[in-house]
Amino acid sequence: MLKQRVITALVLLAILLPALFHANTVPFTIVLLVLVAAGAWEWGRLNGLGGTGAVATGAVCLAMCGASWQFGWIQAPLASLWTLAGACWVLGGAFLLRGGVAGWPKIARSVRLVGGVLALWVTWLAVVQARQVGVNYLLSILALVWAADIFAYFAGRAFGLKFTRNKLAPAISPGKSWEGVWGGMAGVAVLAIVWVALDASSQATVASFYSRLAAKGYWLLLLGVVFMAAMSVVGDLVESLVKRSAGMKDSSNLLPGHGGVLDRIDALLPTLPLAMMLTHFAAA
Secondary structure, three states: OHHHHHHHHHHHHHHHHHHHHOOOOHHHHHHHHHHHHHHHHHHHHHOOOOHHHHHHHHHHHHHHHHHHHHOOOOOOOOHHHHHHHHHHHHHHHHHHHHHHHHHHHHOOHHHHHHHHHHHHHHHHHHHHHHHHHOHHHHHHHHHHHHHHHHHHHHHHHHHOOOOOOOEEEOOOEEEEEHHHHHHHHHHHHHHHHHHHHHHHHHOOOOOOHHHHHHOOOHHHHHHHHHHHHHHHHHHHHHHHHHHHHHOOOOOOOOEOOOEOHHHHHOOHHHHHHHHHHHHHHHHO
């Protein structure tokens, strides 16, 4: 299993890194198109569609992203869209987690399918626009999610249930603890402050997400990154909820040793649009 995970990770890096750092953003945009279409295909399967239906779901998402590209939306200011997407994730995430695994099948499948495809489409728009802003900006957002996950894991292992009696969401993801969440939040706060300092010392030509928030005050920076860390947990839990409802351990086997595309990007689905929203607010 470890060998399989390492090989898959190396192959992904060999594809993603050259596309990410290429002077032209088109290769990265195309790679993301493929990944998002694959995620939509997985979403169809998780919601009970057969082979043809799942492929059609992926094709619809691909067409939406392609049309947005054609119409120039990847360069357009979309502050209203980011705000709407952020509100939907905050309110919708709370609603879904409150309903739990049992509540998911009670939502009409058409609503579930449309909601998932829209979430993937908005995320694609957000990550493509973030790359157009600059690599430092995009990486700072991605690093926030990765750091939140890593710090949460180690804090959960070290302090899980030592300060609270109940786990975070035992019916959805039994391994997660409140201590892990707090550790993730503390970790991203440290990461953000260090990144801002590095931006300043290196005189970065493209400001990171953190530096853009810090320009309005460190209070906004800390609130923003803690909020983003919390929403990354929401994205993770929502996908776990859907998988449990579907009786599936992974969203697919597209990435041997890692599961599916949705398993890798679940925490990014809420955080990328929210990062774009917060950036627009900070620039106002």
